[in-house]
Amino acid sequence: MSTTSSPSGQAASRRRDPQDLTRKGQRTRKSLVDAARAVFYEQGYIDARLSEVTERAGVSTGTLYTYFDDREQLLAAIIDDAYARSVRPAGSRPADVGDPFRRIFNGNRRYVEAYRQSSDLMAIFDQAEYLDEALKARRMARASDFAQRNAQTIRRLQDEGTVDRGVEPLIAAQALSFMVSTQCRYVYVHAPDPSCADAAGAQALADHLTRLWFSALGVDPDPLLETFIAEAEQAGADADDAEAPGDEQVQAAD
Known part of the structure; x- marks a missing residue:
């Protein structure tokens, strides 16, 4: 079920692998996904307006449809990101x-x-x-x-x-x-x-x-x-020690 239609006359899906995009394209796509996440949460998935997503991302409606056909594809991109982090987070x-x-x-x-x-x-x-x-x-x-x-x-x-x-x-x-x-x-x-x-x-x-x-x-x-x-617990303590400044770093900061 699609709650928001893409522009007429463009049946082919625009959803491409992010790795196939230029760096600028990847940044634009990410800004749209991040904006959609915030808007869907604040307004609810059903009531959210894609115009609010584009406004939040600072892009035009046409730019959104360069990367996604509809809100379902935006949500799918959010799922991909969440799944990747749950399998092996940074x-x-x-x-x-x-x-x-x-x-x-x-x-x-x-x-x-x-x-x-x-x-x-x-x-x-x-x-x-x-x-x-x-x-x-x-x-x-x-x-x-x-x-x-x-x-x-x-x-x-x-x-x-x-x-x-x-x-x-x-x-x-x-x-x-x-x-x-x-x-x-x-x-x-x-x-x-x-x-x-x-x-x-x-x-x-x-x-x-x-x-x-x-x-x-x-x-x-x-x-x-x-x-x-x-x-x-030991791994966490070791990580904290590695991030803590040494004596010479403290002195340099002073």
């Missing part, structure tokens, strides 16, 4: 590749934190998917992608003899993945929970969801969580 490290349990722990922390930071968009998506079957299908495809990757992790653990072979990997992955996403939707969109509102609260939520993950797979969560949380 600053994350691929150090957990060799350890399936650590990957679950880190993956849940990244997902919950990304959801916390994008709760405004998630509210928009919930509203929009009732009007747009393509958007609903897109979100389900994203969820399926997460579940498939988690199923691969469970299969690997079964091959190592760590997880009960009687567990069907895909069913378990779907159930556990949806547990995480549904809980995030509840505490960040439908019934905002102040205890989860900051980064520390998001970590606590993610760690409890990870506890449920490990327990459901028949694994004692306590030693794993104790190790992973300690490692994460």
Whole structure:
């Protein structure tokens, strides 16, 4: 369903891979996506006017239609950006590749934190998917992608003899993945929970969801969580030390 039509006589989609654009084109496209995110949140996806998006981005209506056919394509671009950050946000490290349990722990922390930071968009998506079957299908495809990757992790653990072979990997992955996403939707969109509102609260939520993950797979969560949380705290402390100025820098600043 399209709530806003593109100019008549131009049936071909204008939605191109951002990598195919010039740097100026990429900047213009990003300004439109950022403006749409703000306007959709402030006015609601249904009531938002594309003229407000172009005004916020500082471009003409014609420029908008150079990059997007309609609001559905704008929303799809916002989804792509949010999905990319939830899978591997800026600053994350691929150090957990060799350890399936650590990957679950880190993956849940990244997902919950990304959801916390994008709760405004998630509210928009919930509203929009009732009007747009393509958007609903897109979100389900994203969820399926997460579940498939988690199923691969469970299969690997079964091959190592760590997880009960009687567990069907895909069913378990779907159930556990949806547990995480549904809980995030509840505490960040439908019934905002102040205890989860900051980064520390998001970590606590993610760690409890990870506890449920490990327990459901028949694994004692306590030693794993104790190790992973300690490692994460140490990594955070190391990062703080690396960013803190040394004595000579303090003196130079004085």
